[in-house]
Amino acid sequence: MALKAVIGIGANLGDARLSVEQAIVRLAQLPQSDMTAQSSLFLTAPVDAQGDDYVNAVVELSTALAPLDLLRALQELELDFGRERSYRNAPRTLDLDLLLYGDQQIEHEHLTVPHPRMTERAFVLLPLLQLDPFITIPGKGAAHQFAPLVADQAIRKLA
Numbered sequence: 001m002a003l004k005a006v007i008g009i010g011a012n013l014g015d016a017r018l019s020v021e022q023a024i025v026r027l028a029q030l031p032q033s034d035m036t037a038q039s040s041l042f043l044t045a046p047v048d049a050q051g052d053d054y055v056n057a058v059v060e061l062s063t064a065l066a067p068l069d070l071l072r073a074l075q076e077l078e079l080d081f082g083r084e085r086s087y088r089n090a091p092r093t094l095d096l097d098l099l100l101y102g103d104q105q106i107e108h109e110h111l112t113v114p115h116p117r118m119t120e121r122a123f124v125l126l127p128l129l130q131l132d133p134f135i136t137i138p139g140k141g142a143a144h145q146f147a148p149l150v151a152d153q154a155i156r157k158l159a
Helices: 017-028 067-080 122-131 142-149
Strands: 003-011 033-038 042-044 055-062 095-101 104-109 111-113 153-159
Touching: 003 017, 003 122, 017 033, 017 055, 017 067, 042 111, 055 122, 067 095, 067 104, 095 111, 095 142, 104 142, 122 142, 122 153
Parallel strands: none
Antiparallel strands: 003 055, 003 095, 033 055, 042 055, 042 153, 104 111
16 A cells, blocks of 8 residues: 655755756656655755755655665665765765655654654755645644744755
8 A cells, every 4th residue: 555755855965956856756766656746946054064055855755665665765766876974964965864654653773754853954844845735744743833943944945
């Protein structure tokens, strides 16, 4: 049975915009999955990190992949784009985060869903609310209630 999964996308090394655009194409090709929505691209300043501004987006998939299988597919895609995990919040060629998986709350040593910091990041919340202004984050409530808490984070929609 297919569930709705929401993936956060970001990059700030190399041609970040091209990497995000190509990642969206590749996400649409994941097995047992169909892309059902994608946000605009946004330019954001790093949060708790150094380096150039990020290009960010959010996509929604309808997927029959189990959560850990989907996570593995996302990590393989990151590696295809040259992702290195040199230190926490290091600049990256591509970052893919499993934000939501249906209405499930998952606590696993390799995966926490909903993503634990998604309500603290404008680069996640604003694209997510663009896809669905009424979306609910399992265990936390309506996503829109967190938007005022990130209003001080610089973000702008790319043309």
